[in-house]
Each structure stands twice: as structure tokens, then as C-alpha cells.
Amino acid sequence: MFLSNNVNMNNYHGRKWFLLLIFAVYRKLDPVDGLKCYCDTTGPSCQNETCETDGFCFASTTLKAGVKKFEYRCIERRSLIPIEHPFGCSTTKAKNESVVIECCNEFDWCNRKLRPELQPKPPESTPTAAAWQVVPWIIGLMVLGVCGAISFWWAKRSRKLTKRGSGHLFVVDDSLCETRHPILGTATIRDMIELTTSGSGSGLPLLVQRSIARQIQLADIIGKGRFGEVWRGRWRGENVAVKIFSSREECSWFREAEIYQTVMLRHENILGFIAADNKDNGTWTQLWLITDYHENGSLFDFLTARTIDSNTLVKMALSVATGLSHLHMDIVGTKGKPAIAHRDLKTKNILVKTNLTCVIGDLGLAVRHNVGSDSVDVPSTNRVGTKRYMAPEVLDETMDTRQFDPYKRSDVYSFGLVVWEMARRCGAMPDEYQPPYYDCVPPDPALEDMRRVVCVERRRPSVPNRWHSDPILSSISKVMKECWYQNPAARLTALRIKKTLANIGSGDYIKM
Template identity: 60%
Template structure:
């Protein structure tokens, strides 16, 4: 009986094992993503497991299967399936799923610290979303206030010559001076204003009065926003001269205190005629020719005037090397009518329509195609007899120096020393008629080799003696023997320095 009972119990246990074993065998098998398994896949009758942890600044994930041995029989979940915290100084989080095959591939987990960071970022984004529109609104308000303020300060332009060509709409604040505008827009290049600004200024100029007349056209005094400007008006037949002069004036690094300040080039066309405008600084004393005709000079004024002219010519002749350098330029029409006298008694060289530039890379001269040949009275001997080598740039500079010597003679005659001075006269006034021909000048200068007369009394005055010595070295018949503009500048500068020491 006892043995039968034991046998019954054993059979019962065997039947239970057999029953449960068959259940286990028929339970569902789940495929999961596994990063440490062959083919990246594992199979389990439990759960698919996912873990995320921080490795430095990066988050990394781990995937595998969670076996039955980890199951809690009561809730069929384990502490492995939902956990987070800190381990080995790194945050981590875990999760499980059994919804479908590879369900752990799509689980997205947040580390404990990520929640805090996302919260912080959310606050920052809200702050930015509020701050940016506020800043934009403030900026718009400031612009509107500025526009209203400028409108209150607006001073109407004076009536202009042609309302269609010179609109009354200002492009700049009326308090901005022309000089300041040129300084802030040249950036050291000396090339004047940008073309767009040039055109805008030119169309707002009111012509006031004519102040000069020449073969090219007229020179007018003009007004722009309360400032005086000089407007040189070329006829349409002189377009080549107008274009050439504007081109030379806009040479890089040309701007200099002893070169006439260029402002703008423009044209005006009303349908029946065209005017070509060249706008420059205005100097109320006018040309050196006009100034000497009505004014005498003391010794310091004479030296200051001669030094400023030679300084301007030396700057023209100078070749400034570099990426923003200036080519050497020869004037070719230097005379007292093409030099302007400034309020401080110094001079500025103008009228660059016949100027030529030296291309140092090819050693060539860009001679303009222009029918004008300069002023015959101031032509050097080699120009008059056509023996000058026009392929050699220094020839043009030496011809300028010859003309400079004649200008010095005009200035020195008006120097008042002890109440004695000479009337103003043009060079060779006593040898040729007022409008001499090339043949007449060639006869006097090349054949007879005459030069303007130097009075004996000049030798008794140190300053006039220095000037007379310079003149003679400027108008040598042999061009290669003449001084350079730079040497003349240094000689006058040294003389003035010595005189200042004596005083």
C-alpha cells in the first residue's frame, strides 16, 4: 500500500513536469535586437531588453534578451526592466518590452540628467522666443525715430538749374560737409567719391556765376548744400578731354593738398544739348595768373607758394609702388592759369586733361589721343622742335620742370622787397605776341635760346637769388641737365627751414 502511494505520487510529479514542460515548449519565442550576438539578433521566451548610458558627452545604447531566470514570478517583471540611476560615475536607464519582435530597437530612453537639461533648454527657448521679437520691435522704433529726426533737420536745397536733372531730394544729412564726405569715402585711395555718390551730388549743384573761359568750355562757381564748388563744363566736342581728365583725377593715391581736389564727373542732357561736368574744389582766389595780376607777395609768401607748387608736381611725378600704388604722372600743360591759389597762400595744380601716366611694368606712356598739345608759351625746347623722345617718360617730366621755371619767374616778379617789385607779365611777353605761334616760340626758345630776363636786383635778396638760380636750372636747353621736381622741393624746403631758424 505504501509502495503504491509513492508510485502514485511519483507518477503525479512526472505528469506535472511533463505538463509544465510542454507548456514551456509551446510558449512564445521573442526575437530581439542584440548588439553582442551573431547577426545582431537573439531569441528569448522573456523580454527584449534596452539600456542607455552616458559615455563622456555621448549617449550609448545596449540591446539584448532578458531570460526567464530573471523573472519575478509574481509580476513577471524584474528590477532590470525599469531602472535608472548612477553607476560608475555615469547615469543609466533601462526598459523592457515583449510587444513584438525587435521591439527594443524602437525604445527611446532619457537619462535622469537629460530631463533636467531638456527642462533648462525649454526655458532658454522660451526666453529667446520672447526676446527676439522685442529686439526687432525696438530696432524698428529706433529707425522710425531717426527718420523723423532727420526729416526735422532737413534744409531744403536752393532752386536748381534744371528740376528734372537736379532733384530736390537730398542724399545726405545737410550737416555733412563735402570735405568730410570725400575723406570718409576715399579710404586713402585719393580717387574721389564713388561714381554713384558723384552722380548724386552733381545733380544737386546750382550754377552761380562763370569764373573762367577756356578752349574746352567754361568754369563756373557752383553751390552744393551751402558749399562752393567749381564746375568745369566741357562742350560735347571735348568729350575726350573731359573723360581723360576725370580718369586721371581718379588715379589711385593721387589726392594731395597741392593737387586740385576732384569731387565728381557727370553729364547733363536736356534732349537738345549735352554738357560734360567736372566738379572740383573751389578756391576763391582763382588761378595763380589772376592772383599775381592783382597781388604782390612778400618773401615768405613767395617761398611758400613756390614750395607748394613744386611739392604738388613732385607728387604727380612720383611713382608709388605697391598694390594700391600710384603711377608717375606728367602734367604736360603746366602754367599759371592751371594752378589755383588757396586761402592760406599755397597752391594746387589743376587741369590734368593732357596728363600722361607711366606704366612701370611695361615702361610705356599712355599718351591721350587729344588734339590739344598744351600752351605754346610754356613749351620746352624739345617739344617745340619735336626732338623729345615720347617713348621715354622722363622726357615729359623734364618738360614739366621747364614750365615750372617759367612759373617761378612769374611769381618772383611780384615779390615786394623794400617796396620794389615788377608788374605782372607772362613769360616772353617782350619777345612774342600775346598769342604766339609754334614757329614764333621755336625761333625765340630753340634758335635764339632766349629765356625770361632776370633783373640784377634779385641777386641782392637771398630768396630771389635762390629762386633765380632754380629758374636757370629748370630751363636748361639740355633737358637732362634740368633739376627734378623733388630736388626743387627739397631746395626750397631747406631754404625755408634755414630762414625760420634765423628768425
């Protein structure tokens, strides 16, 4: 009887371990869809300190003013760019002194006990007399090493076949047969964008972006905002604009870089994106967004300092409408583009090119339309648009944020205000530059001020009498008024505005 009991117990333990093994294998094969993570934020995505994601659980340690701060949340799969080494889970150094990030997806709540450790700053040591005696030897060896590396590179380069075509220099590597690679040192930024995007318009490869960012020299500051600063930089003799975000604005930086790299977004009236990179000097982390540089600055700066004629007004307005129409357009196909709404269109976010056409920039608040699920991809950042340019339905919170079309109609309202600002600076007797509703609200209006003027009193910027005697200004004012209707459904579409302005420029609209 005793022997029989032992056999039964052994069988029981054997079945128990077998079932545990099967459960472990099942958990290992189980997809990450529905992964539960610990979170310490407030909001609809974090309920009872738990969020759910199809991507990774996130944990970070940040040192601010000598105090460690831990942060926990979910990262969605669609935000993992690139998927094999995503920005959001990257730390510039393996052990950083100010910010350390760690992600996991092995099991539910895997980030609860994660405490990424900061690397303490090593104490400074005073060189001894013996060390100074070694320095000349070290310098000599370094010089020899550099010379050897240059000789090896030149010898290897001379064995490759160089070809010159269409004004660009290519290298054909024997081991890669027909594969061609542009030489970073001899190509301009325009060349690299044309040669490496393969027609997709989704931006430069990540390694090329990092190479460019590491070689930029900051020249002078050209602007400041709530996100950080904008600098003019130099890369191989070319001017570039460098938007520097603070580490607190990581979500805004990531979102804007993600939107700029949307397939087929590149357009002559959308600010040209070049690269995004995070730079760490050992004390703090800077987040860089590198774009084309336009020496005329923003449309706000341009209108404040200069007046324009009727032809320039139509050209500027048409270029902004063309860029907005491209943003709003949904391009269907394998390499298609989702429809995008800007959400913060204003003169400070529009730049003036040397030919006096405009480009739309600052896409950090943009939302995308997911056609498959008919949903709206809204950024997680807490930033909101500029109150002065908010549409009535945004101010009184009646807009249906689950649908995409209301976001486009809100952009059209903001566009009407931008055209009003441009039209004031046009004509034989232009008015002094003023922002919209300058005569109704304070310089920095509160939401209540704008809600009272726009929603309750239903006021709009005044149209000067002199516009009625000018055929172009009169036609422009009609377009304006059709952009800022109180009823969003009655407003023009960006495409309709583009066609109407093109007709005004050609004179057909005025004749009608």
C-alpha cells in the same frame, strides 16, 4: 547605290553643321583681345578703316545744325570706367535727341552697320478743356503721394540705430550689421571723401558723384577756356567749381576725370576732385567736372592783381613744387599710384588757396607711366600744351615721346617759367606782371615764334638786377635757371626743387 549616296550626304551635312557649331562656340569663348573694329578717323591707330582693341567697338550718332554725323572707332579696355557701365558707352537717355552712343564686342567689325537712332522731339500738344479739369486731381494725387513717401521714409528711418562719432552722422542698417553709410544730406563734401575712399584716394563712388552733381546750383561764371566754361556752384551751402565741357570735348572731359580718379592722387597741392557727370537737358549734353572752389582764383589772376613778399613767394613756389613732385612720384604697391606728368603747367592752371599756398589743376593733358610695360599712356585728345610754356625739346620735336622721363623734364622747364612770373611780383619794388618771353614774342605767339626764341636763339626770361641784392630772390633765380637748361638731362627733378625751396624757406640754402 542611291541609298548609299543619301547616307553619305547626310553624314557630310551632319559633320558640316557640327564643325560650324564648334566654330560658333569657339568664337563665343574667344576673348575680346585683338577685336577689329571699323573706324572713320585718320591716324596711326586707324589703318585702312580698321582699328584693333582689347575693349569695345564704338558707334555714335550726333545731330549738329540739323545734320546727322556718324562716328566709328575703338575704345580700349583701360578706358572703360567703370567697367560694368563705362562712361564712353553711355547715353544719358535710352534714345537721346542729340547724341546716341552704342558699343559692341560680339564679332569683328560689329560696329560697321550700327546706326544709333536719335529720338525725334515729340510735338507739343495744346491742352484741351477736359485736360484742365483733370489737372487739380493730378496735383492732389501727387501731393498725397509725396506725403506718403515722406511718411514711409521717416518711419523706416526711425527704426534704424543712429550713431554720432567724430562729428559725422552714421546710420547702421539692421540688415547690413556692421556696415556704415554716411547720410548724404548731413555730411559735407570733405566728410564723404574721407569716409568713402577707404584710404585709396581714388575719388567718390560713382553713385555719390551723380547724387552731388544733380543737386548743384550754378551761381556765376568765373572763367572761360578752349574746353568750355568754369562756374561757381553751390551744393548744400558749400561753394564748388564746375568745369563744363561742350559735347565736342568729350575726350578731354573723360581723360581729365579719369586722371583725377587715379588711386592715391589726392594731395593738398593737387586740385581736389569731387565728381564727374553728364547732364542732358533734352537739347544738348553738358559734361561736368566738379572740383574744390578757391576764391582767390588762378595764380595768373592773383599775380595780375596783387604783389607778394619773399615769404609768400617761397611758400607759393614750394607748394607748386610739392604738388608737381607728388604727380611725378611713382608709388609702388597694391594701391599704388603711377607717375604722372602734367604737360600744361602754367599760372592759369594753378589755383591759390586762402592760405596762399597753391594747387595744380587742369589734368586733361596729363600722361601716365605704365611701369609694367615701361610705356606712356598718352591721351587721345588733339589738344596740345600752351606754346609759351613749351620746353625746347617739345618745340623742336626732338623729345622721345616713348619714354616717360622727358615729359617730367618738360614740366620742370614750365615750372621754372612759373616761378619767374611769381618772382617779378615780389620785393620792395615789384615789376608789372608779364608772361614769360613777353619782350620776345607776340601776345599770342605761333610755334615758329617760340621755336626761334627758345631753340635757335636759346633765350630765357631776363633776371632783373634788383634780384641779386635780395638773398631770397637771388637763391630763387638760381633754382629757376637750373629748371630751364637747354639740355633736359641737366634740369633739376621736382623732388630736388622741393627740397631746395624748403631749405630756402628755412634759411639754410642762403647760408650755404
